[in-house]
Amino acid sequence: MTPFIEIRDLTVRFGEVEALRNVNLEIMEGESLGILGRSGSGKSVLLHVLRGVEPFENISGQVIYHVGRCARCQHVEPPSKVGEKCKCGGNLEPFEADFVTLGINDADRRDISRRIAIMLQRTFALYGDERVIVNVMRAVEEASGGSISVNRAADLLDEVNMSHRMMHVARELSGGEKQRVVLARQLAKSPMMLLADEPSGTLDPKTADLVHESIRRAVGDFNMTMIITSHWPDVMVELTDRAVLLDHGEVVSLGKPSEIAAEFASMAGKMDDRKEVKVGAPILRCRDLSKRYISIDRGVVRAVDEVNLEVYEGEIFGLVGTSGAGKTTLSKMLNGIILPTSGGIWCRVGDEWVDMTVLGADQKGRATKYMGMLHQEYTLYPYRSVIDNLTESIGLALPFELAERKAIHTLVTVGFSEEEAEKVLSKNPNELSEGERHRVAMAQVLIKEPRIVVLDEPTGTMDLITKIDVSKSVLNARDELGETFLIVSHDMDFVQNVCDRAALMRNGKIIHVGTPDGVLSLMTKEEEEEMLGN
DSSP: OOOSEEEEEEEEEETTEEEEEEEEEEEOTTOEEEEEOOTTSSHHHHHHHHHTOSOOSSEEEEEEEEEEEETTTOOEEOGGGTTSBOTTSOBEEEEEEETTTSOTTOHHHHHHHTTEEEEOTTOOOOOTTSBHHHHHHHHHHHHHSOOOOHHHHHHHHHHTTOGGGTTSBGGGSOHHHHHHHHHHHHHTTOOSEEEEESTTTTSOHHHHHHHHHHHHHHHHHTTOEEEEEOSOHHHHHHHOSEEEEEETTEEEEEEOHHHHHHHHHHHHOOOOOOOOOOOOSEEEEEEEEEEEEEETTTEEEEEEEEEEEEEETTOEEEEEOSTTSSHHHHHHHHTTSSOOSEEEEEEEETTEEEETTSOSTTTHHHHHTTEEEEOTTOOOOTTSOHHHHHTGGGTOOOOHHHHHHHHHHHHHHTTOOHHHHHHHTTSOGGGSOHHHHHHHHHHHHHTTOOSEEEEESTTTTOOHHHHHHHHHHHHHHHHHHOOEEEEEOSOHHHHHHHOSEEEEEETTEEEEEEOHHHHHHTOOHHHHHHHHOO
């Protein structure tokens, strides 16, 4: 049987770095192939080469598509359709196209690329102010200038279990709902192949399961070939027929998803034993803290309800709970981003307690300048080098030699070796892996010398190996810089690895404060499903 795609000796370089090295792989029509690998292993680069809409300056080898194409209208179908009639009345004949030798403006390459759907991590690409059903209808208009009926768009939303949100405005959807609308938009183009790059990487396990189920159903109903990357080995087992393990751009293993997942998990190793750390006196406290919102649909919403809490200097403190429990709202109040409806917040600066509810440079402003926050959807300046991102771009004006020294020291603190830190300074963010970008973003917060750092879902898009690296980065930053961390996370494994104490939130209230293991023992089944997955 002729493969759908043949990849022969594929190599892609970015400067001195080989993102892919002599990759050889065959993908059969109708197959679901999983790609596992640590951050920076080349997973996303491989998917973008297969998509065929981006230029790569330094690329060699072959990526050959075997398809059926109509000579009359240039419509493309998978190879099993060769010999059948095209919808225009012409015949589908055998056709080959090498994406490496054909330029991105070549008509043959574009004909095939139009039949390939893609879902990207951290990118939803929706019309935020348009209704969901309009977003799906506009997908065909963008791709070919054609149109689909309202009924057809509604059918596609049924396919991805989003019919109950079709009249919602897209920007008001949750992350998992947006990702399913993205899938419906791609299905509207009647693709022959789906490329899914970490499609649930930023989602909690419970929401990710909904996205995975939608993908599984769509692949079966539309008879698509699928290639999916994920940092969750379970996804490989659940969604794929075969799996590939990539490491440093090379194919290390190819075989059964369960075996490849186990091999990848073994690469992660384990955390070092935690050292006992003595924390200091309280540095942040709140009393009877509440935040209420008025909702037309729900009336008075108690996002945070009469919370009492103390965080100690040098402590790594976790806020855990299901979506809507109030942990993000609480963290933003403690960080001075939003004001409470009632209650008090105080932060110790030196030996003095500052009232965070009183505005002004001598009150709240005196404390917030020593606070930093790394959002889950962090942003680096894409066209500035790493050293610029760590200095000038964030208003940190230093002589170059001092800036370089401070930047290297901070990068080492978050997990780079000194040699790696020196090399990465001149690179732009798009030359880095996802894990490297996250560490640079953390360095961007730490280089301002905060006393308290809030991390919002710091491991949301990471593979197992990078999660361990980030865990070590947080612990090392506490040891080297004396930072106090407040971590908002769905990832209970991460919380158990790094946090000294944690608070379990439910319906705006704190249910329990204690060790991570103690918090875990008090979780409901729903909370375990969302924060622990399978």
